[in-house]
Amino acid sequence: MSSLYVEVSPEPASDVPVRRVTITVNGEPRTADVEPRLLLAHLLRSGFGLTGTHTGCDTTNCGVCTVLFDGTPIKSCTMLAVQADGHEVLTVEGLAGASELHPIQEAFKDEHGLQCGFCTPGMMLTAKAFLEDNPDPTEDEVRWALSGNMCRCTGYQNIVKSVLAAAEMLRAKAGN
Amino acid sequence: MGLDEIKIGGLGASRRRVEDNRFIRGKGNYIDDIVLPGMLHMEILRSPLAHARIKSIDATKAWAIPGVRLVLTGETMASRNLAWMPTLSYDTQAVLATDKVRFQGQEVACVVADDPYIAKDACEAIVVDYEPLPVIINPQQALAPNAPLIRDDKENQRDNVVFDWVVGDKDGTDKAFAKADVVSKLELHYPRSHPSPMETCGSIADFDRSTSKLTVYMTTQAPHIIRAAVALVAELPEHMIRIVSPDLGGGFGNKVPVYPGYVASILASILLERPVKWIEDKTGNLISTGFARDIYLRGEMALRKDGKILGVRMHTDSDHGAFFSDAQPSKFKIGLMHSAFACYDIPAAHLTARGVYTNKAPGGVAYRCSFRVTEAMFFQERMVQAAADDLGMDQAEFRRINFVRDDDFPHRTPFGFLTDSGQYGKCLDVGLEAIGYQDFLRQKADAAKKGRLLGIGISTMTEPLGAGNSREYDILGIKMFDSAELRVHLTGKAILRTGAKTQGQGHETTWAQIVAHELGIPADDVTVEEGDTDTAPFGMGTYASRSTPVAGAAVAMVSRKIRAKARKLAAHLLEVSEEDIEWELGRFYVRSSPDRGVTIQDCAMAAYTNVPDGLEPGLENNAYYDPPNLTWPFACYIATVEVDPETGVWDVLNMVAVDDCGVRINPMIVEGQIMGGLTEAYAMASMQFITFDSEGNCVGSNYMDYLLPTAWETPGFELHEVVTPCPHHPIGAKGVGECATVGGPAAFVNAVMDALKGTGVRNIDMPLLPDRVYEAITQRHDVSGAPPVKMDDT
Structure with a gap:
């Protein structure tokens, strides 16, 4: 229990149901009381302060809200927080270690795989799950795997290069 | 031999981007990432109809929802003279509709509440009674005889024409066509499109009654223009307005205009004396903000048999939606449409351009x-x-x-x-x-x-x-130059600020490269900052590919001013006269004995520790650049x-x-x-x-x-x-x-x-x-x- 307090509304609306959820976020169990209609993206951003997960289209098309849900990429803007109860979520904040970047992060920087950076966290997380399934992909396979994540700046060519470069780095690492 | 320019990240180096260090870690600071103490949330109720008279708005049920702090309607805005605002193209635009709605998605009311979910619930509880009116969706309908008048709010508006604009040589062009062997004709439509950056628009207005200062965090490509606009619209003194444009998730022209949501969030913060955040949803962005194109062409080309183009005629009809609110240089109503055929040697050309109002969202933004x-x-x-x-x-x-x-x-x-x-x-x-x-x-x-x-x-x-030059290019009379300010610290590191605003173009990386090129200070030693009107010098922002041509030039010019002063410091340190000094990248040396020299960092140190008599201390300057x-x-x-x-x-x-x-x-x-x-x-x-x-x-x-x-x-x-x-x-x-x-x-x-x-x-x-x-x-x-x-x- 923290010595800080949380102010509660003096007029709690009695008809608003609340459910307690526990989600393992980036390896750490987090518990929160949420309205059942709260979106996972909003819990991550506003509740847990993990603002690297962005919200874009609200309709599961653009992918800027992509997180890994038990290792699988999902669009957190169309998943309810209560659906994540008892599950593991990885966000961009959990991608790098304390001192070193994940090879995918390094590759995105090195290959100029981002411009405004808004789609980048989702792109990288989709790429991470994809490369775990397919460590040595072709360019076409990368393009298909990323087709649920939109980018308006780069034209994708350098994103594809980044993912291929990351694949190479990860394979070299695994070989050691 | 000076420094190796590529090694210090100068001109021509494919330097890896500085800004990426935060973006790849999810540590960017976009508008929706900013949280202020006591912040409230605003949502907008939009019109479902494209053209309708508003008979009544009943917000009683919205006010009754726990957590609702404020409901704004056109009436609230009107009571503060804010129902309408001037646009960047000498038109007016409704902030919140009072008389009619003129396009689907137009802003009708705003709710401010403790959280965005409550605000959205309350928007749905507002009852608006509309009387539908005939709808116009293209220039052909807008120009038809007896077409319904969309802008009946404007005193002298008798039709749906925004402008008629002509440029070129009519007689010369007519003569060219008279001589032509072949006349080639083509009619085209460039369809309506939306820039649609991944991030939508948004703002956080924070009015502090104790200081009278208004700070607005805002998704804008042109923060200084916004400050000027807010000063004029809200009648607040300009020094009490601070616009901060944080990291932008793309812009592409969509984040140049002033949108009603910004204005409403500002009024809400002033009324509530609390920070008010407005984050547009994707549909709001796609149906109401900064549309592009939507223009019809009738083109004709006069040709000689051997292939020479003798003349060109163009007529355009452009659909601007309900308000002419995109930013265009004031002298050019159809923008730079008349730059057509600039790469071809054509003796004569003539362009007539007509802009019309329709019942669509404001359009014509430079996407x-x-x-x-x-x-x-x-x-x-x-x-x-x-x-x-x-x-x-x-x-x-x-x-x-x-x-x-x-x-x-x-x-x-x-x-x-x-x-x-x-x-x-x-x-x-x-x-x-x-x-x-x-x-x-x-x-x-x-x-x-x-x-x-x-x-x-x-x-x-x-x-x-790269607009301007300022002789020909201005927006609302504000000349289109740009600026840079460079401060070199005692240890030779520096901070650079410009009037531009990056949205993914990488200014934090490239501006430092220009400084490296001009001064030999490694690019890694230069911090670049943009977007805060309290600290950045006045500039017209980033759009129209103008950053490198204008602000980038200002960066080079301010660096040269710094170098000129550093030369005086070098002369002092080397105990020779300025005329006896030569410059190579990163170093001044004595012409007659090149081994005797001082680095730019030595000069920076001297500017704060060893200043000759008669020379002002410090090593900083600014430059305003007006391109020729x-x-x-x-x-x-x-x-x-x-x-x-x-x-x-x-x-x-x-x-x-x-x-x-x-x-x-x-x-x-x-x-x-x-x-x-x-x-x-x-x-x-x-x-x-x-x-x-x-x-x-x-x-x-x-x-x-x-x-x-x-x-x-x-x-x-x-x-x-x-x-x-x-x-x-x-x-x-x-x-x-x-x-x-x-x-x-x-x-x-x-x-x-x-x-x-x-x-x-x-x-x-x-x-x-x-x-x-x-x-x-x-x-x-x-x-x-x-x-x-x-x-x-x-």
């Missing part, structure tokens, strides 16, 4: 282009292809014989611009060589024998980037496609881009800009458009209906360069961010039309959706205008 240049270059290159076909000439050859020649600069274009540099023929040669032009023509002929449809499309253009002319990059884009006659689907086989944008500061970033632009070009040619049904319902209000290409659809690009330095820019650079969006669409469309050449089809208007292409092939007719929407489709 990744310099004020209507995208439309100008598309029309130009489609007309050029049609003319070459009409003459039976080779597309490349027709362009070549009409190009302005390398030794003809400076060249006055038919509409009066002055182009100053370029190697158009060389760029075309590089492109043709790269695509394998002759080989492809043979392949195409062979394929045709087997019933396969191959096509090649060329688009060549020079475009005016626009910059004129040139581009040649060539696409090859195969069209499937059975389905109308077309695939890009190859896409070659040759860009001459002068000296490249960071080649990696330049190439990134070009690839991004080509993708948006491909998007517009193939799928990206927004249309409206007959009742004015916007079709394209979300990413399921508004198609943007993903990595899967987007073709690969092969990039080439030619370098013709800009003669007037301090480091020889030209604008580039928008060339590919501007020049690219015509390459794709020309390629598809080339593939269909034998079918008698002369034009298919964008987007070249498979069903439109299929219709053209099977029905053997042109497919024109905005894709029609039947009511049951919506």
Whole structure:
């Protein structure tokens, strides 16, 4: 229990149901009381302060809200927080270690795989799950795997290069 | 020998981006990431109808919802004289509707509440009684006799015309047409499109009663223009307004105009004395903000049999929606449409342009282009292809014989611009060589024998980037120059601020490279900061590919001022007179004994520790740069496609881009800009458009209906360069961010039309959706205008 307090509304609306959820976020169990209609993206951003997960289209098309849900990429803007109860979520904040970047992060920087950076966290997380399934992909396979994540700046060519470069780095690492 | 410029991250280094360090960690600071103590949340209620009189608004139920702090309607705004605001193009726009709604998605009311979910609930509890009015969705309807008057709020408005604008030489053009052997005609529509950055618009207004200071965090590409606008609209003193534009998740012109949501959040914060955050949802962004294009062309070209273009006539009808609210230079109503044909040597040209109001969201914003240049270059290159076909000439050859020649600069274009540099023929040669032009023509002929449809499309253009000069370019009278301020610290590290605002272009990386080039201070030692009007010098912001041409030039100029002062300090340290000193990158030395020298860092230290008598301490300065002319990059884009006659689907086989944008500061970033632009070009040619049904319902209000290409659809690009330095820019650079969006669409469309050449089809208007292409092939007719929407489709 923290010595800080949380102010509660003096007029709690009695008809608003609340459910307690526990989600393992980036390896750490987090518990929160949420309205059942709260979106996972909003819990991550506003509740847990993990603002690297962005919200874009609200309709599961653009992918800027992509997180890994038990290792699988999902669009957190169309998943309810209560659906994540008892599950593991990885966000961009959990991608790098304390001192070193994940090879995918390094590759995105090195290959100029981002411009405004808004789609980048989702792109990288989709790429991470994809490369775990397919460590040595072709360019076409990368393009298909990323087709649920939109980018308006780069034209994708350098994103594809980044993912291929990351694949190479990860394979070299695994070989050691 | 000075320092190795590439090693210190100077000009020409593909330096890895500084800003990426936060973005790849999810540590960017976008508008919705900012949280202020006590912050409330605002949502907007929008009109479901395109044209209707508001009979009443009842917000009683909204006020009753726990957690609701404020409901704003047009009436609240009107009581503070804020129901209407001036636009950046001398029109007015409703902040919250009072009398009528004039487009679907127009802002009708706002709710401020403890959290955004409550605010959205409360918006739905507001009851608005509308009386529907007849709807106008295109210029043809707007100009019809007895068309309903959309802007009945304007005292002297009797019709739906926004402007009639004329430029060029009518008599000369008429004479050219009288002499013509062939007149080539083409009518085109450039469909309505939306820039649609991944991040929508938003603001956090924070009015502090104790200091009277208003701070607004806002998604804006031009924070200083916003500060001026807020000072004028809200009648607040300018020094008490601070606009902060944080990291932007893309802009593309969408984040230039002033939107009602910004204004409403400001009033809400003033009334509630608490920070108020407004984050637009995607539908709100797609149906109400910064539309682009939506313009019809009637074009004619006077031709001599041998291929020489004698004259050009253009008439455009542009659909501006309900309010003329995009930013255009005040002298040019249809933007820089008259930059069309700038790369061709044409004796006479004449353009008439009419803008109209319709019951659609405000349109005409410069979407990744310099004020209507995208439309100008598309029309130009489609007309050029049609003319070459009409003459039976080779597309490349027709362009070549009409190009302005390398030794003809400076060249006055038919509409009066002055182009100053370029190697158009060389760029075309590089492109043709790269695509394998002759080989492809043979392949195409062979394929045709087997019933396969191959096509090649060329688009060549020079475009005016980097407004101003300030003699000709202003927005609301504010001159279009830009600025930079450089402070060199005691240890030789520095901070640079400019009046531009990066949105992904990488200013934090590239501006430091210009400082490195001018001063020899390693780029890694220079922090770059933009977007805060309390600290950044006054500038006009980032759009129209103007950052490098204008702010980038200011960075070079302020660095030179610093170097001039450092020279005095060096003379003092070396105990010689200034005239005896030479400069090499990063170091001053004594001419007669080059071993005796001091570094720029030594000079910086001296500026704070060892200043000669009579010299002011410190090492900082600023520069305001007013360019003598626009910059004129040139581009040649060539696409090859195969069209499937059975389905109308077309695939890009190859896409070659040759860009001459002068000296490249960071080649990696330049190439990134070009690839991004080509993708948006491909998007517009193939799928990206927004249309409206007959009742004015916007079709394209979300990413399921508004198609943007993903990595899967987007073709690969092969990039080439030619370098013709800009003669007037301090480091020889030209604008580039928008060339590919501007020049690219015509390459794709020309390629598809080339593939269909034998079918008698002369034009298919964008987007070249498979069903439109299929219709053209099977029905053997042109497919024109905005894709029609039947009511049951919506």
